[in-house]
Amino acid sequence: MKKILTTFILMSCFQCVIWAQQEPHYTHFMQNKLAFNPAYAGSHEVASISALYRRQWVGLNDAPHTQTIYTHMPLFENRVGFGLGLIHDTNGPIQDWNATMSYAYRIEAGKGKLAMGLQGSVKAQRINFSSLTANDLVDNALVNENASKILPGFGAGLYYYSDKFYAGASIPNLIRNSLSYTENGAEEANQEIRHFYMMTGAVFGKKVKFKPSVLFKYAHNTPFDADLNLSVLFADRLWVGATYRIEDALAGLIGVQIGQQFRLGASYDYTLTPLKEVSSGSIEVFAEYLFRYKNDFLMNPRFFF
Numbered sequence: 001m002k003k004i005l006t007t008f009i010l011m012s013c014f015q016c017v018i019w020a021q022q023e024p025h026y027t028h029f030m031q032n033k034l035a036f037n038p039a040y041a042g043s044h045e046v047a048s049i050s051a052l053y054r055r056q057w058v059g060l061n062d063a064p065h066t067q068t069i070y071t072h073m074p075l076f077e078n079r080v081g082f083g084l085g086l087i088h089d090t091n092g093p094i095q096d097w098n099a100t101m102s103y104a105y106r107i108e109a110g111k112g113k114l115a116m117g118l119q120g121s122v123k124a125q126r127i128n129f130s131s132l133t134a135n136d137l138v139d140n141a142l143v144n145e146n147a148s149k150i151l152p153g154f155g156a157g158l159y160y161y162s163d164k165f166y167a168g169a170s171i172p173n174l175i176r177n178s179l180s181y182t183e184n185g186a187e188e189a190n191q192e193i194r195h196f197y198m199m200t201g202a203v204f205g206k207k208v209k210f211k212p213s214v215l216f217k218y219a220h221n222t223p224f225d226a227d228l229n230l231s232v233l234f235a236d237r238l239w240v241g242a243t244y245r246i247e248d249a250l251a252g253l254i255g256v257q258i259g260q261q262f263r264l265g266a267s268y269d270y271t272l273t274p275l276k277e278v279s280s281g282s283i284e285v286f287a288e289y290l291f292r293y294k295n296d297f298l299m300n301p302r303f304f305f
Helices: none
Strands: 003-011 014-020 048-055 065-075 080-091 094-108 112-127 147-161 165-171 195-202 208-219 225-234 237-243 250-260 260-271 283-290
Touching: 094 147, 250 283
Parallel strands: none
Antiparallel strands: 003 014, 048 065, 048 283, 065 080, 080 094, 094 112, 112 147, 147 165, 165 195, 195 208, 208 225, 225 237, 237 250, 250 260, 260 283
């Protein structure tokens, strides 16, 4: 999803906004739901820790790359979920460190559970203005030194799940922090944008399981976006899949369950936009470790969520 602000550059005697990517893409969105929805915390019903690395638009200078680590667990007989996250995102001259804390409360709802989640976050953002080159050497829209900000965040979400189905909706950050580093910046443009997410997925089959998943994304004044995925699970150990990100990329995914507690995944995005002329695509790797199991948890299709 394309978005946001950062710098204003004077070009050909008029001011224009340079838009950047404000929140990271994740091809493994179905394995990384806590990045989108705090109500997901503890839904594994076992403690877990996961890590993800994404390198976007390989070959393009200053393209985004992201590293995340999340841990979450159930508490109080699975009624409550608690999660922590740390995200490092670099996008051109912008570097973000974002720490999150998530809380979810679950109730029985039909054949599944409904979770209501809240999230607090603190983002440390730093911009290396010295790496930018202005056409006008006396451009007052740029500062001559590095700058940083501390940005608070607060979000909320709902997440319903059963053994074979899930659906959720969330706004990870409701606060529109100012991102302006200059006194003459256009304040409306230089703000964080609220991102709205909806996700759903299901599992079908017995020996071979099929799992369609969809992530809908929307931000104000940007085109509607969606990731459409279909994955196939073989023998509860190996899965392969494909994702189409509307008018942006086509991705292939592969993953494996190793032993009782560890899973690995990787993906490759083929860029469908004109960026394919300067980029060889995007790569992503994912790992998750589950600390304990109950009964035949691995045979439950929910682990595939």
